[in-house]
Amino acid sequence: MKSRIPRRFEPLSDFEIEAYLCGELDAAASGDVEHQAALNAGLRAYIDERQRARAAFAARHPLRIEPLPPRKRARNLALAFPLLAAAVVLVAVVPWQPTADPLQPGAADAVRVKGTPGLAIQLAVKRGDAVWQHREAIPLREGDQLMLALNSGAGYVSLLGRDAAGRITTYYDALRTEGGRFVAPGSLTLDAQAGDELWLVVVSSQPIAAAVYAASWNRGAPIEAAHTFIRIRKDAP
């Protein structure tokens, strides 16, 4: 048995290429991979193809686990309790439609995103049998369920929340929208934690991870995509 087995892209091992794609190699080792890619058209094509696949993967197949359970402010029922979530969605949507489709151009409470004609974002609240469009003037309570809807072109939408302590949680990560009416899957249920929360809705044409926006938000940098903030006011429990 030889010490080495033949490699698909000699002299690089498959693991070296993966590490390069993941940004784990230092500058010298990355330079080696780039050098080999310059010499080998097959490797160059493979790397290009993988980089395209990498850019699209997380948006196409979002992580389904709850991002940070110990810190979470809201719980995505669609992830934790699929059947219950399905029931909640049905109950929430049925009475919602006759009163006002949140995505109709004339909907009074839609948030129009500045500089982005045609993009309107709405948040519906369900408490018991009552359903209404979210307004900052009406404080929310523990157990209230919120559904995000928007009217936009094809792209990706992310929803993040920042609590009073400054912790940022991702609720939706680059969900694909086909254009037109889009209702985010499931609903978000407010927990008992006190204090207001600021939600950030970002809509982009590219599959950019919510983590990128979270990082920008965290350091006070501009959010480089169409976005809006929604303040979630909560009554004391």
Added chain:
Amino acid sequence: MEIDSWYQRYGESVHRRCLRLCRNEQQALDLVQDVFLRAHRFRDTFRGEASPLTWLFTLATNCFFDTLKQPLHIDAAEVEALLCQERDGFEESFASHDLIVRLLSRSDEEVRMIVMHRYFDELELETIAERLGRSERTVRRKLLRFLEGARKLAEAQR
């Protein structure tokens, strides 16, 4: 560790590894979720001794074989056809064959790691030995035993 950012960075690579193990797109996508769920649950055990990619690949291997209720089926004729190839060409064919995964379903964890490092990661024996804290001689011996076991399995089923 922020699991979201890890998913952004490593998700596709883990998916590729899972797909190679499962050879089924839907199963691979489910396995990716299992891998990151496990990484999230056990994030405190990751001490950075290995790279995140190495750790996630190990989790992928463990998750995959943990879900198997019984060893995967092996066709004696397949093993024989592969093992009877010319000595120099054998490992190349073996590396790309799904038989390797089915054989690994009957192996212990250390052998799995050795075999995965050799045929999936394309690492040298020396590097594998270093990663696993074993001598190169031990790694070589375990690898040969694994291959010999495959041959015996084929003979037993004949």
